[in-house]
Amino acid sequence: MGAASSSRILPHMTFNQNSASVCPRAKSMLTFFNTSQVSAHSNSKNEKSSVARGLCLSRPVQKDLDWRMFSSVGVCIYPSDELESYSHATEEKIGVILLNLGGPETLHDVQPFLFNLFADPDIIRLPRLFRFLQRPLAQLISVLRAPKSKEGYAAIGGGSPLRKITDEQANAIKLALETKEVPANVYVAMRYWHPFTEEAVHQIKRDRITRLVVLPLYPQYSISTTGSSLRVLRDLFRDDACLSRLPVAIIQSWYKREGYIKSMADLIEKELQFFPDPEEAMIFFSAHGVPVSYVEDAGDPYKDQMEECIFLIMQELKSRGINNDHTLAFQSRVGPVEWLKPYTDEVLVELGKQGVKSLLAVPVSFVSEHIETLEEIDMEYKELALESGIVNWGRVPALNCTPSFITDLADAVIEALPSAMAISTSNTTSEEAENDIVGYAIKLLFGSILAFILLLSPKVILAFRNYIP
């Protein structure tokens, strides 16, 4: 996880010291911070700096997804020796936290991993009234889905390669930052399996990091991925007076970055050469799907960002004289609801019918090999494509530790550093807290009655069957 400690001062960098990371020695801290002021400030600042540096800091539509809405009531809980040195910190100690999904390392881990995933309210979005059902539902669905998932993980060697690859990426980013004379500790924070976000945050505190860059390993922003990890981070920071004062810069998405686009184009250009007739091959972008309601009801920018990303990759390829046909489809749907269309499996069959003979699959929503590239694309979709009449099949590897890509991520970190600012804090009055509790009790009561009625309905019972293979 955390790489070797770095404690050099960076004389060539000037940071905005208004948001100092010093944790005051005061026994308690109840700080009110004017969030609207912070928003206005951070907006103009981030937008200016992002335009100037090509950084993509797109803002999610929803208020509750926004890191700037952090609020905190808290007492500094560092042991006194830690507090002492934290408060006297004079040296800049940079941390980079990589946000990723995590995956089961053994077949034994599969069901508990699935439980963590389905227990996430950003993955199964229940109406507020039914939130108390989240964990029992997660238990039910994870048990029902585990046999199918286990088959998939068994087919790729008995576990997910995600931890190993993410650790390698973390080391590579650390090295790239060192080469650029920006020594930093790089931490891996997984959402659903080890090393969990909590573990990474704990290590960040122990290492007394003074400035933090949050870098999701998802090029495009989705409520279900980056949004979910940021929410967990926000909660951890909100509950900790010291962390809520740590200057943090968040890179929300980076699919527009030139280095990323060029690295993707390089991989595609290289893979096309393996086809007997490279110009004839269709470039088939396959992105992980999300339920339609995320985009249409919750304002998830994922689909728009994905389409723009593909446009930019194709533009880069055209500038290199590569003018192949291309298409985008969405894979890996789970559960009874409608997901983003077109679906990868249906498009493959359709392309076969249309007489497409050569096809290059390009996984585009994730930057490491994982179950959905190694099993779903390489095995299931390949078989379906060949059955459907496609003769020449290829697949672009995931970026993993491709040097040009890692260098670009290191650049993104360096560009984001100056915009780091402390998380805003606010206090809740005891009256507001009491109202919250009463409101919650009323909702719980009515929710339970409604849930009981609903759970007995045959329609709901049928819907859950759809999680089973």
Ligand SMILES: C=CC1=C(C)c2cc3[nH]c(cc4nc(cc5[nH]c(cc1n2)c(C)c5CCC(=O)O)C(CCC(=O)O)=C4C)c(C)c3C=C
């Ligand atoms: C950008 C990438 C991803 C999005 C968006 C995403 C949304 C999403 N996923 C599920 C359900 C499952 N995902 C699973 C595995 C999985 N998902 C992603 C990425 C995105 N998910 C990755 C990289 C992985 C693989 C991790 C690994 O172990 O290699 C799984 C488990 C596997 C399986 O049973 O198929 C589930 C389930 C939902 C419901 C969702 C959006 C709401």
Ligand SMILES: [Fe+2]
């Ligand atoms: Fe997923």
